[in-house]
Amino acid sequence: MKKHVVMVCDHIHESGLEMLASQPDIEYINVADLPKDELLNVIGKADVAITRSSTEVNSAFLEAASNLKALVRAGVGVDNVDIDGCSKRGIIVMNVPTANTIAAVELTMAHMLACMRAFPYAHNHLKLDRVWKREKWYGYELKDKKLGIIGFGNIGSRVGKRAKTFEMDVITYDPYIDPSKATDLGVEYTTNFDDILACDIITIHTPKNQETIGMIGKKEIEKMKEGVVLINCARGGLYDEEALYEGLKSGKIRFAGLDVFVKEPATDNPLLDLDNVTVTPHLGANTYESQYKIATQAAQQALDAARGISYPNALNLPIRESEIPAFVKPYLELTQKIGFLAAQANKGAIKSIKIVGEGGIGEYIDSLATFATVGALKESLGETINYVNADFVAKERGIDIIKESSPTAGAYKSSVRLKLTTDKEVVEIAGTSFNEDVQRIVEINGFALDVEPKGRMILFKNTDVPGVIGDVGQILAKHHVNIADFRLGRDKTGLALAVIIVDNDVSEEVLRELDALEASIYVKYVIL
Known part of the structure; x- marks a missing residue:
């Protein structure tokens, strides 16, 4: 019987090593003392790797890790892991978020x-x-x-x-x-x-x-x-x-x-x-008890992943072109971006997330809901929210996840619509994708727009009166904020919503000055 290879790239507590070494179906290789440039020569043998902060999981590592199916970051932070790169190669990334x-x-x-x-x-x-x-x-x-x-x-x-x-x-x-x-x-x-x-x-x-x-x-x-x-x-x-x-x-x-x-x-x-x-020199996790828990939990996750049993605390969803239709991937990405945008625009305790898949994409409503939940909760939970625990975390926080599918999508072949309700307000955003790689936000709170979901955005809702655009431009110019794009939606009640994409970070002072304009109804700043 061919053994699964688990490679330990950085030092972990002996208890974790003992767990790995005791498994008859596992070939355990400890390369923690190997220079990192030499690690690239052997990582190709690994089915699963356990790393900590000393190993950079970058393009060179991933290129060399030709057989890698899963990676366990023994700790919380994953700043040194190229999660997108792992996803594209179908490598599942897990961390150990609560041991310390x-x-x-x-x-x-x-x-x-x-x-x-x-x-x-x-x-x-x-x-x-x-x-x-x-x-x-x-x-x-x-x-x-x-x-x-x-x-x-x-x-x-x-x-x-x-x-x-x-x-x-x-x-x-x-x-x-x-x-x-x-x-x-x-x-x-x-x-x-x-x-x-x-x-x-x-x-x-x-x-x-x-x-x-x-x-x-x-x-x-x-x-x-x-x-x-x-x-x-x-x-x-x-x-x-x-x-x-x-x-x-x-x-x-x-x-x-x-x-x-x-x-x-x-x-x-x-x-x-x-x-x-x-x-202290970053000792937050440095107790014998936490190191024991980190090592044993990381080892157990590696064993489960190597055997294909489960992937606890997974931080990504591997995307394999052979398993997912080409048109679905941009909608999943778009839905997560919309969720993240909505949570930034509607800060507060989330009560419900409603996701509607219209047209062909509606068949994938469960996946859309997962990506929407991850996007919406990422604003408050950062790296601790993932595709595996999203439903559990939402349920734990009393957040209702509402899913709907519709066979028609109006003017578009497919579209997604997300409604985020918090204890403060409701934000509703719709988007679509063209040619499998062009994503667009087409509606925000009833205002028709055409916005690429990318970059720094000021959302400026105002009464639709003369001079507003000029006033906004003057304030941004005064603070040396360059406008990259300006998209405007208007309704029949005399209101307008501008999405202003800018090249620079926007300070609280700038937002306060914009909000102080007589025509202003609200100003929000989001980053995608």
Whole structure:
């Protein structure tokens, strides 16, 4: 009997290696100590590979991995994995998203305590300098302090529970959860981000995406109270490091506890020069317990994938031309993009996702619904949402997935229509595909348009009066934002919707100025 080959490319806990080595139908090859350029010479033997952050799964790796059917990233982050490249080759990518949850939660609490008591500095003063000076190290208690938690998912919610046991006053900001998830734990829920900025301590636990990168910057720090403490054990770049440095140096931020940085290894980061920072070298997953769980879960996923049993925590859907009609693929991609666009335009706790397949594509309504759900939840969940767990996550969050098929598609041979309902509003978007590779959004909230689903978009709804386009152009020009395309839809009630595609990032200031125009009804900014 031919054995399945599982290749371990990076170091994992011995428990995972023992699991692989004990299987009679598995040929286990450990190449963790092999130089990465030499790895390319042997990866072609693998049916399944287990990697961590040290192995770049790029075009060279994929070209050499000619026999690879699945890849397990032993950890959460997949920044070093070319998921699109894997999908095109039919390689299923999986990660291990929850094994390090408790480790990250407890490290967050450790940084919080260390900052409040200046623990590392008091330790060094005694142990390294041999100075006994108690009066120098007065700290602060967690009790009765107000903790602001940005992101209330697996990790943020557990930090909140532990903070409550310290008798802290806890508030969370997460527009993508049902408020009851917080309030049921005795945690205050807010939709006003300024409520978080007014806290004594702020900790962040969000995915890293376009919305969250640099979400705490100079303006946000200016709004904080004097002596605030900031914690980041999530992802580097969620805090603007330059603004963080200035805030720490001025004393506006009394202390910061950091486990992650924009560029790692961070051995030359200016933040290390400050004496009011506690730092660790990305240790969020570095406990023996979490490493054991990561290794054993990764090994089990590799075994299941090698045997073709299941693909838990799959992050992609392999696309094989022989198994899917050529015209279907662009509609699946388009539906996911529409879901992502709708979630950015309609931020809030999602209540329902309705997907309608019109014409020939309607036969694939189940697949369309999966892609729509992944797109809609990607805005709030980032890399944790995937094609395998989408239905489960939606059900867990109380989101209704409504599927409809229609044999006719009006003016188009096939089209898809998505209706996203949140606790705030409803957004409805329709799209179609031409010639199997041209995707178009053809309607947004009843306004007929023709927009390529790509790039930075400003959605500007306004009363249809003279001078609006000129006013919009002047504001964008003033802020050096270049317009790449301008598409306008009008209705019979005197309203218009412009989709303005721009070349530059758009600041909150620009959006505020656009919204302040007399004709403005709403302004939204989305990125595809």
